[in-house]
Amino acid sequence: MGTRRNFIEKLTVASVGVPLVYNPSTLFAATGEHYDGPVLRVAIMGLGSYGTRVAKAMVSCKRARLVGLISGTPAKVVKWRAQYNIPEKNCYNYQNFDQLKDNPDIDAVYVITPNGLHCEQSIRVARAGKHVICEKPMGINAAEGQKMVDACKAAGVKLLIGYRMHFEPKTVAVIKMRQEGVFGQLKFFQGQSGFVIGNPNQWRLNKKLSGGGAMMDIGIYSINGARYMLGEEPVWVTAQETKTDPVKFKEGIDETIQFQMGFPSGAVASCLSTYAMNHLDRFFLNGSEGFAEMQPSTGYGPIEGRTHKGKLTQPHITHQTLQMDGMAKIIFEDIQPIVPVDGEEGVKDMKIIDAIFLAVKTGKKVML
Ligand code: NAD
Numbered sequence: 001m002g003t004r005r006n007f008i009e010k011l012t013v014a015s016v017g018v019p020l021v022y023n024p025s026t027l028f029a030a031t032g033e034h035y036d037g038p039v040l041r042v043a044i045m046g047l048g049s050y051g052t053r054v055a056k057a058m059v060s061c062k063r064a065r066l067v068g069l070i071s072g073t074p075a076k077v078v079k080w081r082a083q084y085n086i087p088e089k090n091c092y093n094y095q096n097f098d099q100l101k102d103n104p105d106i107d108a109v110y111v112i113t114p115n116g117l118h119c120e121q122s123i124r125v126a127r128a129g130k131h132v133i134c135e136k137p138m139g140i141n142a143a144e145g146q147k148m149v150d151a152c153k154a155a156g157v158k159l160l161i162g163y164r165m166h167f168e169p170k171t172v173a174v175i176k177m178r179q180e181g182v183f184g185q186l187k188f189f190q191g192q193s194g195f196v197i198g199n200p201n202q203w204r205l206n207k208k209l210s211g212g213g214a215m216m217d218i219g220i221y222s223i224n225g226a227r228y229m230l231g232e233e234p235v236w237v238t239a240q241e242t243k244t245d246p247v248k249f250k251e252g253i254d255e256t257i258q259f260q261m262g263f264p265s266g267a268v269a270s271c272l273s274t275y276a277m278n279h280l281d282r283f284f285l286n287g288s289e290g291f292a293e294m295q296p297s298t299g300y301g302p303i304e305g306r307t308h309k310g311k312l313t314q315p316h317i318t319h320q321t322l323q324m325d326g327m328a329k330i331i332f333e334d335i336q337p338i339v340p341v342d343g344e345e346g347v348k349d350m351k352i353i354d355a356i357f358l359a360v361k362t363g364k365k366v367m368l
Pocket residue numbers: 046047048049050051072112113114115117135136137162164203209217
């Protein structure tokens with residue numbers, strides 16, 4: 001079987017023309033080597049569209065396995081149980097999942113429900129003694145995020161946020177180049193994240209369940225991306241909202257927000273978050289010595305990109321497979337990815353979202 005070996009070999013020579021040696025373990029890839037270490041036994045909570053994608057991707061994981069379900073829809077449980085060979089004793093609903101505490105066969109729960117439910121559900125999972133993996137955004141504001149961090153600490157479990165891009169090979173390669181100084185003094189980041197939202201009755205357009213509109217859902221990629229591409233934390237934000245459809249995008253549900261962030265080094269980020277444009281998924285980073293451009297930059301892939309050194313050719317691997325193997329490494333071996341995916345990382349993004357909403361409301365620059 002040459003394919004996995006080829007993958008590892010490709011990783012050792014970056015497309016920028018300079019041999020960059022990556023330790024495959026830092027990418028958390030399933031390497032094809034024999035693996036007989038611990039396997040993270042995961043239950044998915046919320047068997048919706050993204051939960052379905054994660055479950056499929058986990059079939060290829062070496063270090064993580066889907067072993068349990070939490071759902072409010074019995075028919076889905078029947079289907080998933082058959083598809084993934086899941087025992088009935090590992091299946092729960094939203095009322096009884098606190099009983100996870102008596103189940104030694106589940107290590108972690110991946111919360112993939114609407115944003116407004118993440119905080120309460122994650123805290124219940126933590127109190128049941130299970131590690132929490134929670135989708136982005138981790139909650140609907142920084143206060144919720146902090147409560148989740150505190151609850152997981154108190155319960156002695158890990159809290160990880162579903163930042164799949166932190167494991168994605170081309171993204172990791174650009175972050176490494178930035179760390180090595182290939183772009184020189186960083187000056188500017190542009191992040192554009194958006195798609196056209198469909199059905200007006202979905203939870204994503206319901207403030208209580210979503211916490212906001214495009215910003216919570218897709219704009220967060222530009223926020224998180226600005227931070228990992230520049231490698232700094234912003235100290236101020238400014239933001240402006242544009243709303244062309246106030247019927248679909250009610251009070252508290254943002255359609256389009258342009259926002260800017262300033263960083264301690266003097267670098268600035270200029271970003272766009274929208275529910276009104278399709279195919280908007282682009283990162284651009286420029287420093288005194290060079291640039292990186294990625295488009296698509298955060299979709300399910302393949303990610304495409306180039307730098308002033310050339311095209312990025314790291315292979316596409318299903319993001320959620322890399323992520324879940326990587327998260328097992330974090331939980332069992334305390335090996336961190338190039339950019340953390342822990343609860344504190346999630347809270348940093350939530351604080352910026354809070355500040356962006358405040359900047360839109362007040363029209364003022366908000367200091368962080
Ligand atoms: P979805 O609507 O397809 O699925 C949501 C699931 O939650 C459904 O199974 C639904 O039945 C269940 N649910 C439980 N209580 C509910 C309630 N009160 N109202 C509505 N649904 C309820 O949504 P999705 O696209 O799977 O998104 C779920 C989460 O995953 C969100 O937080 C979203 O931001 C995140 N997500 C992340 C990515 C990523 O790439 N990391 C991609 C898509 C979605």
